[in-house]
Amino acid sequence: MINPLPIKLIVVPAFILSALTLGAGPSLAAGSHGGGHGKEAKESGHMQGGHMKDNHMKGGHMKGGHGHDFDFGEPGKASEVSRTVEIVMKENFYEPEEIEVKAGETIRFKITNKGELVHEFNLGTSAMHAVHQKEMMMMVDHGVLEADKINHHMMKMDMGGGKTMEHDDPNSVLLEPGKSGEIIWKFSKTAGLDFACNVPGHYDAGMMGDIHFK
Numbered sequence: 001m002i003n004p005l006p007i008k009l010i011v012v013p014a015f016i017l018s019a020l021t022l023g024a025g026p027s028l029a030a031g032s033h034g035g036g037h038g039k040e041a042k043e044s045g046h047m048q049g050g051h052m053k054d055n056h057m058k059g060g061h062m063k064g065g066h067g068h069d070f071d072f073g074e075p076g077k078a079s080e081v082s083r084t085v086e087i088v089m090k091e092n093f094y095e096p097e098e099i100e101v102k103a104g105e106t107i108r109f110k111i112t113n114k115g116e117l118v119h120e121f122n123l124g125t126s127a128m129h130a131v132h133q134k135e136m137m138m139m140v141d142h143g144v145l146e147a148d149k150i151n152h153h154m155m156k157m158d159m160g161g162g163k164t165m166e167h168d169d170p171n172s173v174l175l176e177p178g179k180s181g182e183i184i185w186k187f188s189k190t191a192g193l194d195f196a197c198n199v200p201g202h203y204d205a206g207m208m209g210d211i212h213f214k
């Protein structure tokens with residue numbers, strides 16, 4: 001298992017060059033990698049860290065998300081809160097793991113991390129969670145996020161173009177063990193809305209919950 005890597009490092013650039021020259025498409029490239037697609041993607045992501053970062057920035061960063069509209073509602077006003085829902089986070093689940101809301105309702109979520117690892121409560125669709133999981137992985141890669149702590153000072157680091165890794169979206173809260181936070185959210189009826197923890201590995205371990213509309 002030691003040999004394949006050096007061989008691949010030589011073969012891949014040569015292949016890409018010939019593919020470009022011949023105008024051969026991605027189908028050829030995909031075919032050459034056989035079943036190892038997931039692994040390949042991961043490896044190339046690591047080798048081309050700078051490239052990954054560029055994609056990330058274009059994709060709308062955490063900070064950049066501020067102005068944009070959420071199609072499942074909007075940050076709520078404290079004066080319009082109709083009730084409070086308490087959520088406890090542990091490894092790797094929520095209590096409760098289902099909540100019911102009414103369209104138009106404004107809810108205050110009081111979230112407490114009673115686990116031993118950093119956890120997140122993030123309201124969104126599965127597509128949004130998938131994007132956020134990549135951002136979280138980037139935070140881990142940069143040492144901003146550790147298993148049981150958040151290096152807050154590093155979140156302010158300029159990643160280029162004034163972008164930072166600050167985790168301050170209105171639809172989510174990221175908490176260290178023992179910490180509490182809250183979100184006030186006004187819901188509009190949306191299919192496929194749930195809450196999830198996008199700390200690497202946690203969503204895959206089942207750390208998510210359903211939001212049902214009454």
Ligand SMILES: [Cu+2]
Binds near residue numbers: 092119120207
């Ligand atoms: Cu978690």
